[in-house]
Amino acid sequence: MTTDKNILRRFYILAAVMVVLFLTMSYKLFEIQIMEGQEYKDLAQETVYRNFDIEPNRGNLYDTNMNLLATSVPKYDIRFDAVTVSERHFQNHASDLASELSALLGNSKSYHLQRLKRAREVKNRYLLIAKQLDYSDYVAIREFPLFNLGPYKGGFIAEQFTVREHPLGKIGERTVGYGNVGLEGAFDEYLRGKQGHRLKQKIAKGQWKPISDVNEVEPEDGYDVISTIDVNIQDVAHHALLKQLEHFEADHGSVVVMETKTGEIKAISNLGRIENSNKYYEKLNYAVYEPHEPGSTFKLMSIAAALEDKVIDTSTVFDTEKGIVQFFDRKVYDSKRGGYGKISAAEAFEVSSNTAFAKMIYENYKDKPEQFVNRLYNMGLNEKIGLKIKGEGRPRIPHPDDSNWYGTTLAWMSFGYGVSLTSLQTLTFYNAIANDGLKVKPKFIKQVRDKHSLIESYTEPLVEGSICSKETALKLQDLMERVVSDGTGSNISNPNFSMAGKTGTCQTEYWIEAGRYISSFVGYFPADEPKYSCIVVIHKPNPKIGYYGSTVAAPVFAKIAQKIYIDTPIKDQISRESMQANVVQKKYDNYFKISQKYKTVMPDLKGYPAMDAVSILENLGLKVNLIGDGTVIKQSIKSGTKISNNQRVNLISS
Secondary structure, three states: OHHHHHHHHHHHHHHHHHHHHHHHHHHHHHHHHHHOHHHHHHHHHHHHEEEEEEOOOOOOEEOOOOOEEEEEEEEEEEEEOOOOOOHHHHHHHHHHHHHHHHHHHOOOHHHHHHHHHHHHHOOOOOEEEEEEEOHHHHHHHHOOOOHHHHHHHOOEEEEEEEEEEOOOOOOOHHHHOOOOOHHHHHOHHHHOOEOEEEEEEEEEOOEEEEOOOOOOEOOEOOOEEEEOOOHHHHHHHHHHHHHHHHHHOOOEEEEEEEEOOOOEEEEEEEEEEOOOOOOEEOOOOHHHHOOEOOHHHHHHHHHHHHHHOOOOOOOOEEEOHHHEEEEOOEEEEOOOOOOOOEEEHHHHHHHOOHHHHHHHHHHHHOOOHHHHHHHHHHOOOOOOOOOOOOOOOOOEOOOOOOOOOOOOHHHHHHOOOOOEEOHHHHHHHHHHHHOOOEEEOOEOEEEEEEOOEEEEEOOOOOEEEEOOOHHHHHHHHHHHHHHHHOOOOHHHOEOOEOOEEEEEEEEOOOOOOOOOEEEEEEEEEOOOOOOEEEEEEEEOOOOOOOOOHHHHOHHHHHHHHHHHHHHOOOOOOOOHHHOOHHHHHHHHHHHHHHHHHOOOEOOOOOOOEHHHHHHHHHHOOOEEEEEOOOEEEEEOOOOOOEOOOOOEEEEEEO
């Protein structure tokens, strides 16, 4: 009896435990199914299906003449899901697919067929077929046997991505930029577009297959940006700077060309030396970010301040005292041994006398140095330009209240030591003098467009007031013209057109190594009717070869001016009526003959006028990028090569 009771008690205990377990399991099932059901469903869905971001195509970046500077090119990786294809479809189409792949991608038919069969055997759902195909090849491969059945029946997987290409290559690379650098970074808000989304299914560890070829949310492509850069001027500036850097074995240099009235930047080239070589590339945007002591180019600012304050006139005479003048414990030297004797302020600017300028500023402002500095501040020389391009360097103009202001500071400031400006900040001041004192803000953008509609326009100059009176500006213009005609820049004087500007030579890093210089030239042309202003700055040329601004930097300025003004005249000097009719007819007949002969193959256009070559190719349906001007010397597609509609071709002319 006792044994029966024990058994019965154990049964009740076991039954109670079972009931508790049942109730616990029932509660958990209720909690999972009802209370947390949606959360687990979402988790399961996320494990198998996921929305992936689709990056939009960035807008195109153009120069002022609609030549491409940067463009987004779609590329495609093609893969094959060997599991989703039925046995019947695989047997019927695999051989034909292998033939088509062989024709498009190379390798033999048997090679491709073996890869397809092997993928089938090992149940590979992500076999790589081709990488980085362009759009036309993607369209073609999508229609191949088996692949034309789509992602489920045909196992076709296409993954799209974009590649940013620069048709100009290394020319202007840093200016065009990438990421948040250069024009790409400055106008990213317009160029970047909006992301799209696409649903994909997980098919293996780390492998996701698009559900369909249709995006769930289509990306919105970025706007196109038309910049102020002119690739023809950019090309001239780049090669003129490069040649001089190589010749003088300099460390780095920059050139900026700006349209005087509008402030539009037409070219900006920055080249730095590759260590232990004599090769250069677009290393950093020196013209925008690098402040440096300007040396004698700052004399324009000094004399402008003195003229505005009416403490001197251009005829005021200064004694250069045999080329050496002492201020406290330091001496100022002229580059000419023995000095220039007694000379006027105008002559001092013309020959770039340090002693005369030191006297000019020190003697007139020694008791009120803040008046001189405040005048420079009123001219905006202590402020950044406020560029869209990131990384603009901060200028430095010392003030008498600064802890490091010394008795010699004022005299040394007069000829560009102890102050610092970027190349573009210096050019902006000189450009204002060319504009009769009116300061125009430099700009890099003209328009923002969406396909064929205008979104934003920046055609109006950004005028920021006057830096000085017109009377002072006219006097300074005359001084700069005399520098080129008779002064330190006379070596670049040209009888065919006029230029105005100022040379600069500044010793740099003298506390580290003696004999290192910054050579510069800044000015504008033509002198009588300024169209372009330009600055050339070359850092650390080999002093054994040359280091003066007149011999190192000024020739670059002259070459750019000559190319722009003579090779591409600012005013049309040839009337259409003066052309001989038979020459025009002959050119037209030849053009028509070429256009008709080459329908589907690339013609040989070497030696043709650039504009004729562009017209011929555009009539053949090609997209043309023209680099340079004059006659064609090189084409990116060889003559006789088969061409297709909308194919891109580069022409280089000289």
